[in-house]
Amino acid sequence: MVKPTSSPPIIGKLHTFSTHEVKQVRERLVGWYDDNKRQLPWRTIAITEPDRNIRAYAVWVSEIMLQQTQVNTVKSYFEKWMCKWPTVSDLAKATLEEVNQMWAGLGYYSRARRLHEGAIKIVQELDGEFPDDRDSLMKQLPGVGRYSGSAVASIALGHCVGVVDGNVNRVLARVKGVGADISNQSTSEHFWTLANQLVDPDRPGDFNQAMMELGATVCTPKTPNCESCPLRPHCVAFHRNSAQKRSSIATHFKQSDKKVSQESTSIPDLECLPTCDFCLRKEDWDESLGVLNYPRKAQKTKSREEVCAVVIMKCENGKMLLVQRPKAGLLANLWEFPSIPLVAGDETSRKEEERVVREVLKEKYGLTSTQTDSITYSADVVHIFSHIHQTYRVYQVSLADSQGLTWPDRYQGGQWMEKTEFLASATSTAMKKVLKAADPSEQNNKGKRKKAESRDSPLETKKQKTISQFFSAVSKKR
């Protein structure tokens, strides 16, 4: 149902709210939120803090952290962050290195950089005052888009603007039975219109958080708990599903208890315009999915496969070479072990691969032939970024000293670090996994722990090998 952008989509009234409905939804949702909300550190600040700049700062930080990251992970990061930089001017004084270090593990590191840039801008250009409404928030602060701008404006500053995030998308798609692809521009526009219409002018922040909270805790992607949902009476998805159930085999037999659905009297009309672009067509409705038919999933783009060799160069004093990634792009500014991109999907043998690695080490890192001859392969580490399926082939090489070593220009710099330094510096989770996979002491620890668990069975100290350590891949002959 892809329409050229020129003609606006036809939207039936099934997918909009009447004034009366808006009032009911507000009451039900805010009432539910008061009883069921989770206590989260940024919520407390947003309610109790008298200083609007601190409120806005806390909500801003939390919203940026919460993008693409789960609440439970964010909690501890948020608290550490607010401890270290309680105000926007404290953050502005920090270095980018410190900010990245604090962010280490959260992923999408550009978010940290933008927070930092934004803080500097607020202090230097705006006299330490947060912009006052959504549009200027979006305009002034890097990394703040429609979503974060609306969230900060409504939650921290009390402006009456709606918010749409992934949770709200799902709630609205189900409640209003929107079966159009949610990644379409027109669909998302419609959700923003609905959200702006719904938001409660008396408590905009609470209303918006209630919507998101409902999506996060009740109207979840896979296991929605319709029984406890305050919006059930309004929900098109729920009624469509129960209508389907009523027409099932069970209706052909007498039910033992006469619990004829009482809600049948208040079912919203499931009919819509025959030409409506936002309805889920009958042929797309999958009975087994029930309410999960909404929202309709966009075609997933396949994540791309990448392979690179990671070389841990260790000096005799135990220090390892780390290099800092470029200022832009994936994992910008983070420290990593020297990495050599390999061609993904290429079925070159391990020998060939090692030859390439040696070559690069000689040319770009200034290692001697004797040094490169001693590289050993230790393990494969797979790390999944949202859009990349990355395989790291971990190699190790021991060097007598670090003299004459260099690194390619794309890196910002290099440094020799001890393991403890490495763990404390701004490095990605992937690199920590790499070191763990290569570090014999980690593996010994594992063995020891196992031994302690089952003291009397010497058998369990043995290490399970994998098949790939014995058989190697061959190209298919066809």
Place this chain on the structure above:
Amino acid sequence: MFEARLVQGNLLKKVLDAIKDLLNEASWDCADSGIQLQAMDNSHVSLVSVNLRAEGFDKYRCDRNIIMGMDLTSMSKILKCAANDDIITMKAQDNPDNVTFMFESPSQEKVSDYEMKLMNLDQEHLGIPETDYACVIKMPSGEFARICRDLSQFGESIVIACTKEGVRFSAAGDIGTANIKLAQTSSVDKEDDAVIIDMQEPVTLTFACRYLNMFTKATPLSPQVSLSMSPEVPLVVEYAIGEIGQIQYFLAPKIDDQDN
């Protein structure tokens, strides 16, 4: 066009039972010579290789080599719909999106067909080196299944030690230790009950019970199983699939890591 007809349809049912717990999905490579499947389990500790020879089928036709990626849970569900005495025919086009399973009752009075969507699987194909194994043990498959089941109560691993006296399976754990020794059978009354050991040098290896137990799901396929071992290489557990082929399970041993 691909078509393979098997009068003894329950062999295919048993093959699926023998692999579906270990593999979620796998590619069936169909060629002129027959059908093959090779796949590792999720943890890459074991490898399954199924070989069904073209001559074993009652009718076999494969104009072009095709690879059919299947969800084995779904395939197993479909094969569950076939009765044990049904004749099973698999059919597919040259560039297939679907595969059809046709089940005919022996009297030809009931015919059902099931169509299943295929998947695009990108699976690594491993080269298995030809190996002269130091020990090859042939034994009743039921006995092997029983031993694996009994010993897995004691620990996560089973040690298989093969010497010229016989083969010893042992396990140790919190509740104690267990040892089962089998000697070569001296008089062979029934071939299926025989324990035959062919040994060049003694071998002792340790394996995870979990996988051995999954391999023994193939027990209904064949009265005998063969275990092939050499020091520090994967164990091969092999069952014949009637007259038409064999299923081999390779299992990486657990080894003391001295160099690490």
